[in-house]
Amino acid sequence: MYLLSGVAVFAVCAYALVVHAHLIRKVIAINMMGSGVFVLLTAIARRGDETDPVPHAMVLTGIVVAVSATAFALAVVRKLHEATGHAYLPEEGEDAPPDGGGG
Amino acid sequence: MIPALINAASMFFVVAGAFFFLAGTVGLLRFPDVYTRLHSLTKADNTGLGLMMVGLAIQSGSILVALKMALAWLFVLVSGATAAHLISTTALKSGLRIWRKE
Amino acid sequence: MSFAGLVLDGLLALSLPVLAWRALSARDLYRAVILFITFGVILALAWARLGAPDIALAEAAIGAGITGALLLNTVGGLSRKNDKDDERPDEPTDRVGRPWRTRLAVTVPVTILAGGLAWAVLSFPAPVVDMPSLVGEAVAEGEVSHPVTAVLLDYRSYDTFLEIGVLLLAALCVWSLGLSAVRSTAPEAVSGSPVLAGFVRLLAPAMVVSGVYLLWAGTSQPGGAFQAGAVLGALGVVMVLTGLLVPSLGRGGVVRAGLALGFAVFLLVGVVSMLATGGFLAYPEGFEYGLILAIEFFLTFSIALTLTALFTTVPPREKGGGA
Numbered sequence: 001m002y003l004l005s006g007v008a009v010f011a012v013c014a015y016a017l018v019v020h021a022h023l024i025r026k027v028i029a030i031n032m033m034g035s036g037v038f039v040l041l042t043a044i045a046r047r048g049d050e051t052d053p054v055p056h057a058m059v060l061t062g063i064v065v066a067v068s069a070t071a072f073a074l075a076v077v078r079k080l081h082e083a084t085g086h087a088y089l090p091e092e093g094e095d096a097p098p099d100g101g102g103g
Numbered sequence: 104m105i106p107a108l109i110n111a112a113s114m115f116f117v118v119a120g121a122f123f124f125l126a127g128t129v130g131l132l133r134f135p136d137v138y139t140r141l142h143s144l145t146k147a148d149n150t151g152l153g154l155m156m157v158g159l160a161i162q163s164g165s166i167l168v169a170l171k172m173a174l175a176w177l178f179v180l181v182s183g184a185t186a187a188h189l190i191s192t193t194a195l196k197s198g199l200r201i202w203r204k205e
Numbered sequence: 206m207s208f209a210g211l212v213l214d215g216l217l218a219l220s221l222p223v224l225a226w227r228a229l230s231a232r233d234l235y236r237a238v239i240l241f242i243t244f245g246v247i248l249a250l251a252w253a254r255l256g257a258p259d260i261a262l263a264e265a266a267i268g269a270g271i272t273g274a275l276l277l278n279t280v281g282g283l284s285r286k287n288d289k290d291d292e293r294p295d296e297p298t299d300r301v302g303r304p305w306r307t308r309l310a311v312t313v314p315v316t317i318l319a320g321g322l323a324w325a326v327l328s329f330p331a332p333v334v335d336m337p338s339l340v341g342e343a344v345a346e347g348e349v350s351h352p353v354t355a356v357l358l359d360y361r362s363y364d365t366f367l368e369i370g371v372l373l374l375a376a377l378c379v380w381s382l383g384l385s386a387v388r389s390t391a392p393e394a395v396s397g398s399p400v401l402a403g404f405v406r407l408l409a410p411a412m413v414v415s416g417v418y419l420l421w422a423g424t425s426q427p428g429g430a431f432q433a434g435a436v437l438g439a440l441g442v443v444m445v446l447t448g449l450l451v452p453s454l455g456r457g458g459v460v461r462a463g464l465a466l467g468f469a470v471f472l473l474v475g476v477v478s479m480l481a482t483g484g485f486l487a488y489p490e491g492f493e494y495g496l497i498l499a500i501e502f503f504l505t506f507s508i509a510l511t512l513t514a515l516f517t518t519v520p521p522r523e524k525g526g527g528a
Binding site: 009010012013014016020022024025027028029031032035036038039040042043044045046051052053054056057058059060061063064065066067068069070071072074075076077078079081082 | 225230241245251252257264267271272279280283315326353355364378382384431512518
């Protein structure tokens, strides 16, 4: 059951990643996609009689790598925002008003 | 007889705790402003957690585990209180008016 | 599986994609981040149900806690670019809407992909290699009794070594961007609040003890270096937020040394064991427990420091001024 849940989370986030334009939303989507894959891995680990510890170790490693990548991505978004004033990629920024309200 | 009594008691406590959590969430959804919501959340959730811990501690049968649970509950209490204080002070200083019954 | 267990699993499994969808379609970014944190907490419950207590610990600390703090920090930083002190900054929202044709064009391939994945996942063949019993035999021979820790630091220690490298690399990349700290616009009553100060004073020793305990218990129970490092990293974040630690975390050389320490110790142990037994990170007999614990100790310290540095994003000060 968790197998399907993991796939569903992955699909929802893949859709959101492409459709939404705001960069922070994309970062959240990538992070949650990773979590969906982790659920998938752990559900696979339960297939036999005993739980298999190797996917658990892989998921632990994956969580740490995900947080590192998210931290870096968020820093890049902040730098982009400092440099250009809004948190969208340039080609989508034309039809978007600047971020933050009155700016 | 004793194990059945223990099971019944812990079930009672856990269900009571769950009821408090439900009440707190209903308050979160229905109350009109930040301050009243904070009030319902912290009070009801802490009580609910304490009751659930009592139920689980009875079930565990070891004093050490019960003490650890009590310690965890204390930490949740303290952090909930601090968070509520911070949120309400910031809201008050930022000008969020307290809801008055019109 | 009992009926109640089935219901609980079904509820958790159902709420995960729903939460993901709600978090990603929330108009207000703050709401999206809060829903993301909720997703992380429900995910930790799901890990516990899936029989993975180590992952549950790590997810609750790193996934929901630290990532949530990072996101809130960044979202708050975005809405303060224009320095208006006299009005509240607007809530950041996502204002670019997509036309429905684009949404449809994306939904179709994603649904096909999801269907294919679901079919593949449901029709897995039975495992060829009986991994759990292999690991079980190897753990019985070794000295570390908790299987996940044994896998992480004994059999797949090269992966963990590279993972620490990735963490260090992320911190270096963030530093190279040269950002300044996110300024807090909390009113003075909050930043200097005695309640907050007392809270941190109560919490700090408890967190240090839990962190060290998690590290020590990791050899025979769920725990280990990452969970301990995450708890201590959270402590570091709390100290930065309450002003006890400056965002640049102290003098440049010391901070850099602290970050590199975990990676360096791991590398050193690997080279020494290569000289002793001929394989990189193949621990010599009888030294396993001590070496693993030593590696984990320095790892925990480095992970905690790196997580705090990733939160503050401010590069360390050089000696002699200049930020």
